[in-house]
Amino acid sequence: MLTVAVLISGAGSNLRALLEAARHPDFPARVVVVGADREADGLAHAEEFGIPSFTVPWHEHESREAWGEELGRQLAVWTPDLVVLSGLMRLLPSSLVAAYAPRIINTHPAYLPEFPGAHGVRDALAAGVRETGASVIVVDDGVDTGPVLAQERVPIRADDTEHTLHERIKPVERRLLIDVVRRIATGDLSLTSAP
Ligand code: GRF
Numbered sequence: 001m002l003t004v005a006v007l008i009s010g011a012g013s014n015l016r017a018l019l020e021a022a023r024h025p026d027f028p029a030r031v032v033v034v035g036a037d038r039e040a041d042g043l044a045h046a047e048e049f050g051i052p053s054f055t056v057p058w059h060e061h062e063s064r065e066a067w068g069e070e071l072g073r074q075l076a077v078w079t080p081d082l083v084v085l086s087g088l089m090r091l092l093p094s095s096l097v098a099a100y101a102p103r104i105i106n107t108h109p110a111y112l113p114e115f116p117g118a119h120g121v122r123d124a125l126a127a128g129v130r131e132t133g134a135s136v137i138v139v140d141d142g143v144d145t146g147p148v149l150a151q152e153r154v155p156i157r158a159d160d161t162e163h164t165l166h167e168r169i170k171p172v173e174r175r176l177l178i179d180v181v182r183r184i185a186t187g188d189l190s191l192t193s194a195p
Pocket residue numbers: 008009010011012013014015042086087088107108109170173
């Protein structure tokens with residue numbers, strides 16, 4: 001059984017989808033802990049599903065490294081096989097990436113390498129393109145630059161706002177994330193041989 005730690009910053013809708021998938025007896029992975037960089041609303045999902053959680057507040061640490069060290073300490077307690085960044089709106093320090101690489105994956109609301117960064121949905125709309133997408137990648141030291149594990153296109157509608165587009169992308173992200181976690185757990189997808 002693959003053990004998974006999930007890190008969030010926000011509403012945790014992708015986390016919730018993973019928790020729902022993982023409670024099915026046939027799902028080959030279990031979420032063992034949820035962590036956040038703030039008092040994220042999504043921590044309520046962990047509580048509802050009886051999953052332990054922790055918060056390492058970004059603003060209580062003097063540097064990214066200090067924050068990352070504490071995050072690493074909290075994660076280490078659970079010895080997760082895989083770390084899923086699910087809407088974590090902070091870059092991890094290199095030392096923490098190195099400690100888990102390539103076993104850290106991230107979901108992103110764009111078709112990488114198009115529109116990396118914190119505003120992938122807004123940037124796609126601003127660019128005036130007709131389609132964007134969702135991606136799941138391996139986390140490396142860059143900003144959304146790691147190997148792509150799965151991705152899918154999402155069309156942009158003429159009347160889309162950032163909110164409506166993001167709400168259409170999120171279900172695709174969830175589906176891709178659950179599928180990737182399942183395939184990693186079954187050995188169908190190897191992170192070490194990711195392109
Ligand atoms: C997702 O689109 C994620 O990729 C992005 O923020 C969203 C997280 O939403 N960075 P939620 O917290 O899972 O609801």
